[in-house]
Amino acid sequence: RQGLWEKALEVLNIITQHGFEAFIIGGAVRDFHLRRRIHDVDIATSASVDEMKTMFPKAKQLSKHFPTCLVIYQQEAFEVTTYRSENKTLTADLLHRDFTMNAMAIDRKTAIIDPFGGKTDIKQQIIRSVEPAKRFKEDPLRMIRAVRFMAQLDFSIEPGTHECLLKHRPLLEQLPAERVQAECGKLLMGDDHRDALTYLFCCDIPAFFPKAIRPVSIHARKHSYNYDMQPLITAEERWAAFLWLLYGKEAKQMPKKWRFSNRDKQKLIVILSFAEAYPETIPWNKQLIYQTGLTLALQVERLHQWLYDHTKKERFVYIQSVYRTLPITSREELRINGKDILATVPLIKKEKIGDVLRQLEHKVVEGSVKNDRQELVTFVKEKLHNER
Numbered sequence: 359r360q361g362l363w364e365k366a367l368e369v370l371n372i373i374t375q376h377g378f379e380a381f382i383i384g385g386a387v388r389d390f391h392l393r394r395r396i397h398d399v400d401i402a403t404s405a406s407v408d409e410m411k412t413m414f415p416k417a418k419q420l421s422k423h424f425p426t427c428l429v430i431y432q433q434e435a436f437e438v439t440t441y442r443s444e445n446k447t448l449t450a451d452l453l454h455r456d457f458t459m460n461a462m463a464i465d466r467k468t469a470i471i472d473p474f475g476g477k478t479d480i481k482q483q484i485i486r487s488v489e490p491a492k493r494f495k496e497d498p499l500r501m502i503r504a505v506r507f508m509a510q511l512d513f514s515i516e517p518g519t520h521e522c523l524l525k526h527r528p529l530l531e532q533l534p535a536e537r538v539q540a541e542c543g544k545l546l547m548g549d550d551h552r553d554a555l556t557y558l559f560c561c562d563i564p565a566f567f568p569k570a571i572r573p574v575s576i577h578a579r580k581h582s583y584n585y586d587m588q589p590l591i592t593a594e595e596r597w598a599a600f601l602w603l604l605y606g607k608e609a610k611q612m613p614k615k616w617r618f619s620n621r622d623k624q625k626l627i628v629i630l631s632f633a634e635a636y637p638e639t640i641p642w643n644k645q646l647i648y649q650t651g652l653t654l655a656l657q658v659e660r661l662h663q664w665l666y667d668h669t670k671k672e673r674f675v676y677i678q679s680v681y682r683t684l685p686i687t688s689r690e691e692l693r694i695n696g697k698d699i700l701a702t703v704p705l706i707k708k709e710k711i712g713d714v715l716r717q718l719e720h721k722v723v724e725g726s727v728k729n730d731r732q733e734l735v736t737f738v739k740e741k742l743h744n745e746r
């Protein structure tokens with residue numbers, strides 16, 4: 359983003375003028391060297407949270423358990439964290455980071471501090487931990503982060519780090535599912551997810567996932583599988599593919615255990631249900647497309663074609679054209695609502711109203727009743743009259 363880097367350097371200047379140390383650290387320094395787009399800039403400082411609040415009165419501590427403040431400077435947000443180490447030095451802070459490429463700092467004059475050879479490793483495209491055994495024991499998530507960075511950066515894991523990862527895989531069990539989810543999501547969206555997934559499965563890493571999300575057996579699937587998710591566009595589609603890969607027909611039960619938000623959970627369940635219900639082709643028609651909605655229907659179809667290995671562009675065109683001709687795209691577009699029905703037939707049982715609306719939707723989508731207030735009212739009256 360334009361000016362992001364310059365503004366970050368100004369924040370460093372302000373902190374330094376108050377007599378503290380401050381550096382840009384972590385992913386931003388790595389991405390700067392890789393000439394990749396920088397999406398956010400994190401800052402480490404010798405100043406405490408209280409001292410930050412003196413320098414930046416509007417700074418907010420993000421969690422009371424962690425000395426990170428959100429500092430807004432000229433409309434840009436920066437996470438400023440007190441050195442994460444007891445003796446409060448930059449080098450000690452960097453030592454606690456996951457990989458050499460993430461353990462560099464840049465000062466306000468853009469001089470680079472690189473005590474562990476991160477720059478060389480970046481040049482050689484290597485993911486290396488200085489003390490992998492110690493680092494992986496401290497936080498097993500780092501093992502999955504390594505694979506995630508493979509997917510994002512097309513780097514490989516240095517042999518010593520790899521050996522150590524194999525040895526310490528069982529520690530993954532202790533992780534909360536949501537942390538694993540966050541890293542796997544980034545992995546799946548990475549340009550080089552194919553190599554990363556191959557690595558993940560070859561090393562049998564999912565066999566050491568926390569109990570709740572551990573697949574029973576992926577052995578039969580792992581060698582014959584297509585890890586190239588390029589044709590899948592959205593995160594939901596890739597997640598559905600990944601869950602299918604891990605759990606096969608049990609996949610539908612898994613979004614909950616992976617702790618997805620309710621919204622994502624619902625979408626994933628729909629996509630996976632279609633995959634399970636239709637091993638051949640999905641019999642799209644007006645009703646099915648209406649109920650699924652355009653975006654989700656296209657996602658469903660994309661995953662389906664990928665899973666069952668057929669490419670039929672015309673099916674996307676078909677879904678879109680049917681959707682375009684639908685008289686309504688949601689219940690809200692019906693020219694009648696629950697209140698109207700109650701006014702038309704005051705004696706109707708309240709629990710029946712939903713039923714009537716569903717039937718109206720069906721008729722209107724089918725085209726046998728027009729979405730016209732008068733016609734809808736007439737239909738409701740006749741229908742309920744016949745039912746008496």
Ligand code: ATP
Pocket residue numbers: 383384385386400454455456457460461497499500544
């Ligand atoms: P991204 O571009 O995805 O944000 P990132 O490197 O910034 O990548 P974050 O998860 O945002 O990754 O973490 C920021 C920095 O904090 C990392 O670069 C790393 O130095 C450090 N870090 C994050 N998580 C860990 C961890 N589990 N163990 C050690 N260091 C970590």
Ligand code: MG
Pocket residue numbers: 385398
């Ligand atoms: Mg980051």
